[in-house]
Amino acid sequence: MGPFDGGVFDKRLQGGRAGAQLTVDAHGVHASTTAGDTFDVPARDCQLELGGASGRMWFCRTPDRQLTIYSEARGFAEALASLPNLSQPVAELRRHRRAESRRGVLFLLAALGMLIALGIAGYFGLDYAGRAAIEALPREADERIGRLAINSMDLGGPTVHDKTVTDAVNAIVARLAEHAPGDFEYQVRVLDAETVNAFALPGGQIVVYTGLIAKAEALDEVAGVLAHEIAHVTQRHGLQRIAQSLGVAGSLELLLGDLGGLSAIAVELMRAGALTSYGRDQEREADEQGVLTMHASGLDADGIARFFQKLQKEQDEMEIPEIFAWMSSHPDLDERIANVRAQIDSLGPVAEQPLEIDWDAVRRAVGPDAEAAGSAAEADATEKAPEQNADSKAGSKAKRRKR
Amino acid sequence: MESRIIDRPSFAHIRVDMSAGDRLVAESDAMASMTSNIQLKARFNGGLFRALVRRLFGGESLFVNEYSTDGTGHVILTQPTPGDIECLELRGNTLYLQGGAFIACEAGVKLGVGWAGLASLIGGEGLFRLKVGGHGKVWFGAYGGIFAREVEGEYIVDTGHLVAYEPSVSLRARLSGGLLSSFFSGEGLVTRVRGPGRIYLQTRSIAALAAWTNSHLV
Incomplete structure (x- = not known):
């Protein structure tokens, strides 16, 4: 399946990184850079991680972490999940992320509530706080x-x-x-x-x-x-x-x-x-x-x-x-x-x-x-x-x- | 096109030697001097709408300047703050830059603005960030020195020190310690970055300088 827009981290690349087009098939995850270098992570070696700035970037890494192939393209996760030994980790990471984002929303709501409470307290407490500060x-x-x-x-x-x-x-x-x-x-x-x-x-x-x-x-x-x-x-x-x-x-x-x-x-x-x-x-x-x-x-x-x-x-x-x-x-x-x-x-x-x-x-x-x-x-x-x-x-x- | 960064790290500036056919895109006002045979053309920073978005949210200017020449010549580019400049060659990969860090890039580099999220806002890095991708060199600057760090697992950065990071890196705003020590340590909020990926940090923070200056006014 693919191709997906993504990238590769590998020491052999100049600068240690490059953008790449990714494909996923029964053998594993494959990447080819615009310079023509190709990288493969066999499905059985692929250790999955989910993260990145967007929180939706999937990383497929070799056990020694020397090679990382990653993408946040739509459909990449589904492609990974189609591999027999990866469907379980994909589902688990997704569950984990959902739980985390729920916690995040709760935290945000709590913070918002606190902010409003502080605002109200601040509005009424301002005069008092100002006076107290001046007395001091x-x-x-x-x-x-x-x-x-x-x-x-x-x-x-x-x-x-x-x-x-x-x-x-x-x-x-x-x-x-x-x-x-x-x-x-x-x-x-x-x-x-x-x-x-x-x-x-x-x-x-x-x-x-x-x-x-x-x-x-x-x-x-x-x-x-x-x-x-x-x-x-x-x-x-x-x-x-x-x-x-x-x-x-x-x-x-x-x-x-x-x-x-x-x-x-x-x-x-x-x-x-x-x-x-x-x-x-x-x-x-x-x-x-x-x-x-x-x-x-x-x-x-x-x-x-x-x-x-x-x-x-x-x-x-x-x-x-x-x-x-x-x-x-x-x-x-x-x-x-x-x-x-x-x-x-x-x-x-x-x-x-x-x-x-x-x-x-x-x-x-x-x-x-x-x-x-x-x-x-x-x-x-x-x-x-x-x-x-x-x-x-x-x-x-x-x-x-x-x- | 040949380039080098001179007078590093305190007062770094970029010298780009250009020959016929070369094109260089730079932040408006970045040019300090140039040979007379270099043509300068101002254009919207990627179309009116995108330029406006970049101006409003990315901390970049509405116009960028495109430099080209028929012969050979050079352009000296610089940045407003004293500090180092870093050159990075993009090979199809992407980098996020904090507002104001971008100085120049080669013509093959694409500029865009992306939503950075609340963690970035709370971390003092702004709600949007400049996204550079494609192929070619990018120059970005900082206040103070710049150093790069490969992050594997978690790493903690004080607010205002993050200059650039790869999309594979996640940011989270966190208290530096408990509620009280966060307040009294002077660290307050910090950004917890999580790899894999590379981050670029500046050794000084403009916000800290502003706060220090303010405390000495009058």
């Missing part, structure tokens, strides 16, 4: 990512060096930092830009725009916004965002301490603007923690609610929402105002310890006639930050240690 990371990770991020960002305005403004903002942050959880070192920059915005980066980099200061009628309003932003830092929301974008495998990697890949992703996220736009749950958590911090700091926690209201009102009246960047990244104001006020009510009365800052002077300093007002108001900011470095590019430093 040292604070240096936050600081490193924050530094990387701020250096790779276009901040959109010159740094303000007017001590009236920087001292006031530093004083607020210092007070809040003292009563906020965690052990972060805050670096505050005040930038001169119209945008009503402030944001915090992992590790304690805080950026406040003069637009926000100008818009706030009372110190507590800015303090409220800053308390909210500090909460993003202390709750490590930035790293959580990174962890979420990493997925389960990335969270594991993070847990094992591969900061290299993490930082690269942080910078990517930063470019996409995702590191400072937090999820709804994170915003809610930052509101809650912000109110707690304000309360503990002896400041009027309602400031944040009043600021929300102000922004909402202005947005309704004027149609220039693009300068209200802080609000555009903080949606659902109605609900959040209600939540904040409900929380304040539940906290009970606060022993207010207002900061002694002439807020009007600060606002004048950032206003359109800032040059004139700046130096005059400087003396009014009485509470100073513990450490001052107003001339440095990085702005001033407010440092504290957890007790």
Whole structure:
């Protein structure tokens, strides 16, 4: 029977192998290569094997394994089975292969089931895994990512060096930092830009725009916004965002301490603007923690609610929402105002310890006639930050240690 | 047609001396230099559809270049990765190449794409593989050195190190050890190859280099 497309392994061939046309008859299996060499394995010597990349290749080998004739052509197995002493081995190998492929299918189904189960567990466990991974990371990770991020960002305005403004903002942050959880070192920059915005980066980099200061009628309003932003830092929301974008495998990697890949992703996220736009749950958590911090700091926690209201009102009246960047990244104001006020009510009365800052002077300093007002108001900011470095590019430093 | 592989193993390249009537088929972009009397003709890698299949699944390019000449001249061919190149003369037998390994072949060699199976995918070698058969020389390259091994019975190869194998060899993805040691040994999955037949291995793995590089970024 034949011919069948196949091949020969034999040391006598150049390279030890060649393609061949095979035939099967009562004497055994015969192969002839295109170069004209012929090989025969007598039926009584033929030791059968089944395998190959496809799993359907039949090998007929001499007992010393010096000569192997093989093929996966259709009909070759039937031809082998027609030989009296080979019909039994062919049937046995086929049975064996069927059993193996059944096992393979079962294994595949089991693996698929496990994969689906893992997927479901991963989906629900992702948040937990990310949080756990972040809890396990040292604070240096936050600081490193924050530094990387701020250096790779276009901040959109010159740094303000007017001590009236920087001292006031530093004083607020210092007070809040003292009563906020965690052990972060805050670096505050005040930038001169119209945008009503402030944001915090992992590790304690805080950026406040003069637009926000100008818009706030009372110190507590800015303090409220800053308390909210500090909460993003202390709750490590930035790293959580990174962890979420990493997925389960990335969270594991993070847990094992591969900061290299993490930082690269942080910078990517930063470019996409995702590191400072937090999820709804994170915003809610930052509101809650912000109110707690304000309360503990002896400041009027309602400031944040009043600021929300102000922004909402202005947005309704004027149609220039693009300068209200802080609000555009903080949606659902109605609900959040209600939540904040409900929380304040539940906290009970606060022993207010207002900061002694002439807020009007600060606002004048950032206003359109800032040059004139700046130096005059400087003396009014009485509470100073513990450490001052107003001339440095990085702005001033407010440092504290957890007790 | 005369050929030799120069500067082995690190920066191997192929010099093919051609005379009138010789034809050489090479992966597009494999040519580094050639004499001016060599004609280069780009054609689909075996018809549009097959070329597309090879491009999409075999990791090869859509076009291959065919070199020929009226006089005598030479072509220098090379590969993107630093590493060795192997030349194999096919005598009617077939060889499977992992995606991207193919560099060139003589005109008598047929190129095709075959389904490689899940074991190959899990082993990091891709779902499809390039199939070379027919008669003539085939050149394929690797990252690092290449060595051949005749496999009789079972042999274990780490993922990403298998460059080529004969159809008589079966592949199976397996854990390198138990579940835990597979994870912590850094070996993870391995490919269990079963002969008879020959396999070609590369001494370095691009995926391992990429992972190492990634861990040093930033």
